[in-house]
Structure formats: C-alpha cells, structure tokens
Amino acid sequence: MATISVREVAAEAGVSVGTVSNVLNRPDKVSAGTVSRVQAAIELLGFVRNDAARxxxxxxxRSIGLVVLDVGNPFFTDLARGAEDRAAQAGLTVLLGNSDETAERESAYLDLFEEQRVHGVLISPLGDSGEQLKRLRRRGTPTVLVDRQTEDRSFSSVAVDDVFGGHLAASHLIETGRTRLAFVGGPHSIRQVTDRLEGARAAVAEHAGVTLEAIDTCSLSVLEGRAIGEALLARPAEDRPDAIFAANDLLALGVLQALSMLGDLRVPQEIALIGYDDIAFASAAVVPLSSIRQPSALIGSTAVELLLREADGGENFEPEQIVFQPELVVRASTAARD
Amino acid sequence: MATISVREVAAEAGVSVGTVSNVLNRPDKVSAGTVSRVQAAIELLGFVRNDAARxxxxxxxRSIGLVVLDVGNPFFTDLARGAEDRAAQAGLTVLLGNSDETAERESAYLDLFEEQRVHGVLISPLGDSGEQLKRLRRRGTPTVLVDRQTEDRSFSSVAVDDVFGGHLAASHLIETGRTRLAFVGGPHSIRQVTDRLEGARAAVAEHAGVTLEAIDTCSLSVLEGRAIGEALLARPAEDRPDAIFAANDLLALGVLQALSMLGDLRVPQEIALIGYDDIAFASAAVVPLSSIRQPSALIGSTAVELLLREADGGENFEPEQIVFQPELVVRASTAARD
DNA sequence: ATTCTGAAATGAATCGATTCAATCATGACT
DNA sequence: AGTCATGATTGAATCGATTCATTTCAGAAT
Incomplete structure (x- = not known):
C-alpha cells in the first residue's frame, strides 16, 4: 500500500507540490481549473493529509489539552463539552486527559501535551503543581487553570468560588436546623476539597453550638462515598452527625446508596445530605439530592476563550482570573425535619 | 524563546544528533558517560521532544482514536477507561471523540484520526457507516467496532448481544406480571436501539396477551427521557403501559425523574421500569433501577486487544468477532406488584 | 512593438527526530 | 606488530506538508 503524499497528487494532476498545498489551504489563490484537477487527483488517489508533517x-x-481530575464525573464531562464546543469554533480539537486524581498521571499528561506541542493546556490541577505548570508556560505553552482559584496572578484561571460554595452548603444545613455537621471529602491535596471545607468551617463558626466533623476520603467517587456511608451506619446513633456535606455529588450519591440500601438511616429525617456540582443524576436520586450548582459547560468554554486570548496575545498579554458564583439547589435531601 | 531541538542538545553535549537520539531511544547502546552528559544538556536547555517530528x-x-456515541453516558466513559488502561500497557494513548449520535461529527472524527495517522480506530458506529470505515481500513488504519455486532465479518468487533439483552429485559417484565409493555428509545439509526427492540419483540411474541408499544425518541439522554415521562403522565390512565423498557439507563432515569417528581405514577406499583447498561447511578436512583448490565470496561480493553492484534498481524490477520452476554440486574423498579 | 502588471505556478528549503551505513577507537588475541 | 572483533559514535538522508522568493505568462497600457 504505497503511501500517497502531495508529491504523488502533484504528479497525477500535472502541477507542482506547492500548488497542491495551495489548493488545500488557499484555494482562492489558484485558478478554478487547477483546483478541480487537483481535487480530482486527490479523490482518485485517496490522498489524506499527514497531520504530523503539517x-x-x-x-x-491544532488541538488543546484538557486535564481533568476524573472523566467519570459528569461535572467534568460537561465542562469538557463546553470546552469542545468553543474550541471547535476556533477550528481546534480538545484532547481529554484523565489524571484520576494522581500526581503521576497528571504529570504524564502534561509531558505528553508538551511533546505534542499543543496549542495550549487547560488543567484542573491536583495540588500546587506549580513548578511543572510554570515551566510549561515559560517554554511557550499557554496554560489556563480550570475549576481552580489561584493566588498566582500570572496564570489565567476560570473558577467557581469554592469557599463561598462551602459556606452556602453548610449555612443551608444549619438553617434547616442541623447542628452536628460532617464534611466528607478528600484527599486534601485537591484544592477544591480544602476550599469547600474552609467555607463550611467559616459558616459553622458563625453559629454557636454547631459542630463540624471532617471525614477524610482518598478519592471523590461513588464507591468511596458508599464506604463512608457504611462506616456511618456502623456508628452508635448518638455519635452520628445529623447532616452531611459531601465534597461532590458522586460521594454524596455513594453515601446515599449506603444509607438507603443497607441501613435504615433515613434521609433527610435522621440525616440531611447535600452534595456539590449538581450533576444530572442528582435530581434522580433515591432522595433527590440538594447540591451546589456550578456552570460547568460555561467554565469550559470560558477557559478556552482565555486560552485563545493568551495564545494570540503575544507580549502584552494580561492574565485574567474569572470567578463564577455557585448556586444553592435545594431538593428533598435537606428538607427540614418536619 | 529559541526552540530547542536535538541539534542544540547535541552541540551543548559535544556529541552528534544521532547520539542524542540514541540516548532518548536506546540508552543501552550509548556509553554511560555520554548518556549522563547528554541528559545534563537536555536538562540544562529544557529540551522537549517534538512529537510531530517523531x-x-x-x-x-502512538495513539488510538475512540469514537463514542455520547461521552456524557457513563457506560462509554467506563468503556473508554478500559480501553485507556489496556492501551497504556502498550505505550499508547487514547484520543476520545464524541460523535453525539450525529453522522457529521462521527465522520469528522474519522477524518481527523486518519489525518493524525492514528495507530487504529475504535468506533461505536451510528448506523452502517460502512463505506467510510471500509475505506479507512483499506487505506491501512486498523479498525475495530465496539459495542456493536456486525454482519460484516471483515471487521473485528467487540459487542454485547443486544438482541438477547432486549429479550432478557422484556421477559423479566413479563414474568413479573406486566402485560402492556412499552419500549422507549431511538433514533433507529442506532443499531443498539433496534437490536434491543427486536429482542423485546421476540420475548413479547412468546407470550399471548402481551403487547409492546414502541415509543420513539431522538436521542438517548436524561432530558429526552424526562420528556417521554411527561408525555406518559399526560395520557389517560387506561392508555398507559404498565411496564417500560428504556433503551438505556439515561433514558430510564429521565423517565423516572418525570414520573416521580411531576406526577404520582408510582414505580414499580403502577408502572415497572427497566434500563440498560447498569451505570453506577442506576442503583442510587429514586427507585433503584433494574437494568441490563454490560461489561463496559472489559469491552474497551478487549477492543484494544483486537486492535493491537490487527495492527501487528500483517497479511495473515484474521478478524475476530467477540460477543459478550449481558446480564439482568433486578432492583426495586421492577418489583412484582405485590 | 515594447513595457508593465498582476495572477498563477514553481520548487528548493525548511521543520526536528530518527535511521543506518560508515567510521573510529579500544583492547584482545595470534 | 598485526589482525579482528566489539562497541561507540557520526552525520547525511529521510519522512511529508508548507512557505516564499522566483519565474512564467496573458493581457493591458504606452
């Protein structure tokens, strides 16, 4: 199977390789007759552009890399979709990388994207991957942080105020009469987790007699949530919290599964539950789940927007930090006790 | 920012470009001293391999393309994860493309992957995208169909027996005493949909007095399911089916949302409901959802396996069709009426 | 008839890593 | 001392699309 390059096409059409390239990229610069002759040759030979050579x-x-914490989390697939749509408008493709909340995979994807000389990188970083990211952009790859606020003003970022979101969630639980809150989330290397916890702590501090217990997890998955739920069931009733704020909806749904299937700890009567992200499945849960909504697709498209700005900006480019406000969505899982 | 290539590294280390390449690819062929000198130069200059040139x-x-019908569907992200893991073992990356159930996007991704000269393509095709796929592989790109049985023996494929799955679902509904079934799904250009419907029809035909109504949808999403649910609520009670078999879990969860939130049509008492795929959220639904389970990650990893076999096989390669059997998972949504 | 203009087409040079035949160096062995 | 084998290193050629300075040519203007 002889590989067909512009050279073969040029020979077949009786023109030079430069002309073939022009037909491909600036057909207006080429006379109509030549265009159609070249196109016929392309068709005939089954020529396919070699992207590596381009x-x-x-x-x-012509693609941008996106590194997310978890592709299994609908929040990130929504975000990716927003990014894809915006990128497509600019003729770019999005490559999706899944760090799975591990530093090694995150780092491996960044290396891969740099070798691919991507147009830019969008990343929801694990911890303070600062050093590698700084190096990446210093070497010329535009980089935008997504779903992450940053103290480092030299990066553009698109984030949602997680501290505020945490405050929103905890305040809501307190307002519905709960006093013994628990925050379920981890690992603490993920900034979103610590921010949400911080917000919750602040809300708790504003109310006398309200306590907050932090329950650590090693990941933000349904499975992990189920394990926490089982652990809660195993506790004596008086040691249990009366409200849970889960760091994301996957955890919350896992906890809910455990509570409703294995035990008889009723939500929201005995224990209230609120998640984070407001994924599509939250409203269809055993007990429809209250949550903190983030504009996921908008985050993705905005991030691409900033990336393009940085890529085109040249010298006089100014990084921008955009922060969206999250929104409380109340459903049955945090209904007042009666 | 001068770009650093092997040439600069070679100059800095005082060796030839060939040696730099050897350090990168076969360090055992190079003396220890030289290796470290070159590595020092790489470090110093911040050299990053240009993948396009390689x-x-x-x-x-060194990547394989995967085109799925819907990235928002956990079934496909699970499948993708299985594929990724297996590919990583072979040192390959997976590029995820989302056809969103439209022929144009599917075709665009195939073109893109061909231009990228990917190692191979895994695709969950929409309809009989036959022509384009045949051309793709004729030109030398190994191609494996996933989640799709095919009459065309020239392609390798990994599938689950959807006809059997449909039969399984419908039989189960009938066995629990339902007689007026409805199948919710579409569009019919998606083979999985028609196969599942066919299986259901067969099961119904085996039982006298049982009817099956087909309710078409334009996509397989939660939103679409919700719309169908609302339409069902609007019907007079005597026109409603007493059991619904949804073509996938997203649809089923959407139907469930509509029924449980907007109306008072209780599941499973007044209407039974079963989905397909058994995604992680199915068991956490308002009413835990019965479903047909497919080994999603296994499908993905097996597909990569076949792809590699085809890529290495050369002339004497024989396509293989692998078919897994789906499995019925019974939960509350199809409990017997009492 | 001559010059000029603009459009169209040309083709060698380029991007950067890899390959492989050729060269070089070292030490072992007769 | 001379021959050989082994291992290390070299560097020109290659992959295929794009670019751009240059050439070609038809027609307009003088």
Whole structure:
C-alpha cells in the first residue's frame, strides 16, 4: 500500500507540490481549473493529509489539552463539552486527559501535551503543581487553570468560588436546623476539597453550638462515598452527625446508596445530605439530592476563550482570573425535619 | 524563546544528533558517560521532544482514536477507561471523540484520526457507516467496532448481544406480571436501539396477551427521557403501559425523574421500569433501577486487544468477532406488584 | 512593438527526530 | 606488530506538508 503524499497528487494532476498545498489551504489563490484537477487527483488517489508533517512545519498542533481530575464525573464531562464546543469554533480539537486524581498521571499528561506541542493546556490541577505548570508556560505553552482559584496572578484561571460554595452548603444545613455537621471529602491535596471545607468551617463558626466533623476520603467517587456511608451506619446513633456535606455529588450519591440500601438511616429525617456540582443524576436520586450548582459547560468554554486570548496575545498579554458564583439547589435531601 | 531541538542538545553535549537520539531511544547502546552528559544538556536547555517530528518519521502516531456515541453516558466513559488502561500497557494513548449520535461529527472524527495517522480506530458506529470505515481500513488504519455486532465479518468487533439483552429485559417484565409493555428509545439509526427492540419483540411474541408499544425518541439522554415521562403522565390512565423498557439507563432515569417528581405514577406499583447498561447511578436512583448490565470496561480493553492484534498481524490477520452476554440486574423498579 | 502588471505556478528549503551505513577507537588475541 | 572483533559514535538522508522568493505568462497600457 504505497503511501500517497502531495508529491504523488502533484504528479497525477500535472502541477507542482506547492500548488497542491495551495489548493488545500488557499484555494482562492489558484485558478478554478487547477483546483478541480487537483481535487480530482486527490479523490482518485485517496490522498489524506499527514497531520504530523503539517504540525512539524507549523510548529504547533491544532488541538488543546484538557486535564481533568476524573472523566467519570459528569461535572467534568460537561465542562469538557463546553470546552469542545468553543474550541471547535476556533477550528481546534480538545484532547481529554484523565489524571484520576494522581500526581503521576497528571504529570504524564502534561509531558505528553508538551511533546505534542499543543496549542495550549487547560488543567484542573491536583495540588500546587506549580513548578511543572510554570515551566510549561515559560517554554511557550499557554496554560489556563480550570475549576481552580489561584493566588498566582500570572496564570489565567476560570473558577467557581469554592469557599463561598462551602459556606452556602453548610449555612443551608444549619438553617434547616442541623447542628452536628460532617464534611466528607478528600484527599486534601485537591484544592477544591480544602476550599469547600474552609467555607463550611467559616459558616459553622458563625453559629454557636454547631459542630463540624471532617471525614477524610482518598478519592471523590461513588464507591468511596458508599464506604463512608457504611462506616456511618456502623456508628452508635448518638455519635452520628445529623447532616452531611459531601465534597461532590458522586460521594454524596455513594453515601446515599449506603444509607438507603443497607441501613435504615433515613434521609433527610435522621440525616440531611447535600452534595456539590449538581450533576444530572442528582435530581434522580433515591432522595433527590440538594447540591451546589456550578456552570460547568460555561467554565469550559470560558477557559478556552482565555486560552485563545493568551495564545494570540503575544507580549502584552494580561492574565485574567474569572470567578463564577455557585448556586444553592435545594431538593428533598435537606428538607427540614418536619 | 529559541526552540530547542536535538541539534542544540547535541552541540551543548559535544556529541552528534544521532547520539542524542540514541540516548532518548536506546540508552543501552550509548556509553554511560555520554548518556549522563547528554541528559545534563537536555536538562540544562529544557529540551522537549517534538512529537510531530517523531511521528512524521515513524509514519504512525502512538495513539488510538475512540469514537463514542455520547461521552456524557457513563457506560462509554467506563468503556473508554478500559480501553485507556489496556492501551497504556502498550505505550499508547487514547484520543476520545464524541460523535453525539450525529453522522457529521462521527465522520469528522474519522477524518481527523486518519489525518493524525492514528495507530487504529475504535468506533461505536451510528448506523452502517460502512463505506467510510471500509475505506479507512483499506487505506491501512486498523479498525475495530465496539459495542456493536456486525454482519460484516471483515471487521473485528467487540459487542454485547443486544438482541438477547432486549429479550432478557422484556421477559423479566413479563414474568413479573406486566402485560402492556412499552419500549422507549431511538433514533433507529442506532443499531443498539433496534437490536434491543427486536429482542423485546421476540420475548413479547412468546407470550399471548402481551403487547409492546414502541415509543420513539431522538436521542438517548436524561432530558429526552424526562420528556417521554411527561408525555406518559399526560395520557389517560387506561392508555398507559404498565411496564417500560428504556433503551438505556439515561433514558430510564429521565423517565423516572418525570414520573416521580411531576406526577404520582408510582414505580414499580403502577408502572415497572427497566434500563440498560447498569451505570453506577442506576442503583442510587429514586427507585433503584433494574437494568441490563454490560461489561463496559472489559469491552474497551478487549477492543484494544483486537486492535493491537490487527495492527501487528500483517497479511495473515484474521478478524475476530467477540460477543459478550449481558446480564439482568433486578432492583426495586421492577418489583412484582405485590 | 515594447513595457508593465498582476495572477498563477514553481520548487528548493525548511521543520526536528530518527535511521543506518560508515567510521573510529579500544583492547584482545595470534 | 598485526589482525579482528566489539562497541561507540557520526552525520547525511529521510519522512511529508508548507512557505516564499522566483519565474512564467496573458493581457493591458504606452
């Protein structure tokens, strides 16, 4: 199977390789007759552009890399979709990388994207991956942080105020009469987790007689949530919290599964439950789940927007930090006790 | 920002470009001293391999393309994860493309992957995208169909017996005493949908007095399911089915949302409901959802396995069709009426 | 008839990593 | 001392699309 390059096409059409390239990229610069002759040759030979060669010449690829914490989390697939749509408008493709909340995989994807000379990187970083990210952009790859506020003003970022979101969630639980709150989430290397916890702590501090227990998890998955739920059931009733704020909806749904299937700890009567992200499945849960909604698709598209701005900006580019406000969505899982 | 290539590294380390390449790819062929000198130079200059140049020389990229019907569907993200894991073992990356159940996007991704000279393509095709796929593989890109049985023996494929799955679901509904079934799903251009419907029809035909109504949808999403649920609520009670088999869990959860939130049609008392895929959220639903389970991650990893076999196979390669059997998972949503 | 203009087409040079035949160096062995 | 084998290193050629300075040519203007 001989591989067909512009050279073969040029020979077949009786023109030079430069002309073939022009037909491909600026057909208006080529006379109509030539265009159709070249196109016929392309059709006949089944020529397919070699993207590697294009990229090599161009210096940059036509895709942008997106590293998320968990592709299994609908919040991130929604975000990715928003990014994809915006990128498509600019003729770019999104490569989706899943760090799975581990530093090694995150780092591996960044290396991969840098080798691919991507147009830019969007990343929801684990911890303070600061050093690697700084190096990446210093070497010329535009980088935007998503779903993450940053003290480092040199990066553009699109985030949601997680401290505020945490405050919102905890305040809501307190207002519905709960006093012994528990925050379920982890690992603490994930900034979103610590921010949400911080917000919750602040809300608790504002009310006398309200306590907050922090229950650590090693990941933010349904499975992990189920384990926590089982652990709660195993406790003597008087040691149990009367409200749970889970760091995301997957955890919350896991906890809910455990409570409703294995035990008889009723939600919201005996224990209230609120999640975070407001994924599509939250409202269809055993007990429809209260949650903190984030504009996921908008975060993704805005991040691409900032990335393009940085890529085009040149010298006089100013990083921007955009922060959206989260929103409380109340459903049955945090209904007042009666 | 001068770009650093092997040439600069070679100059800095005082060796030839060939040696730098050897350090990168076969360090055992190079003396220890040279290796460390070159590595020091790489470190110092911040050299990053240009993947486009590698690929151009190699002729093939080191990633495989995966086109799925819907990234928002956990079934496909699970499948993708299985594929990723297996691919990683072989040193390959998976590029995830989302056809969103539209022929244009599917076709665009296939073109893109071909231009990228991917190692191979895994695709969950919409309809009989036959022509384009045949051309793709004829030109040398190994292609494996996933989640899809095919009459065309020239392709390798990994599938689950959807006809059997449909039969399983409908039989179960009938066995629990339901007689007026409805199948919710669409569009019919998606083969999985028609196969599941066919299986259900067969099961119904085996029992006298049982009817099956087909309710078409334009996509397989939660939103669409909710719309169908609302339409059902609007019907007079005597026109309603007493059991619903939804073509996938997203649809089923949508129907469930509508029924439980907007109306008072109780599941499973007045209407039974079963989905397909058994995604993680199914068991956490308002009414835990019965479903047909498919080994999603296994499908993904097996598909990569076949792909690699085809890529290495050369002339004497024989396509393989692997078919897994789905499994019925019974939960509350199809409990017997009492 | 001559010059000029603009459009169209040309093709060598380029991007950067890899490959492989050729060269070089070292030490072992006769 | 001379021959050989082994291992290390070299560097020109290659992959394929794009670019751009240059050439070609038809027609307009003088």
């Amino acid at each position: 990229q090599l010449r161009a210096g940059r690829s | 690929q151009l020389r190699a002729g093939r990229s």
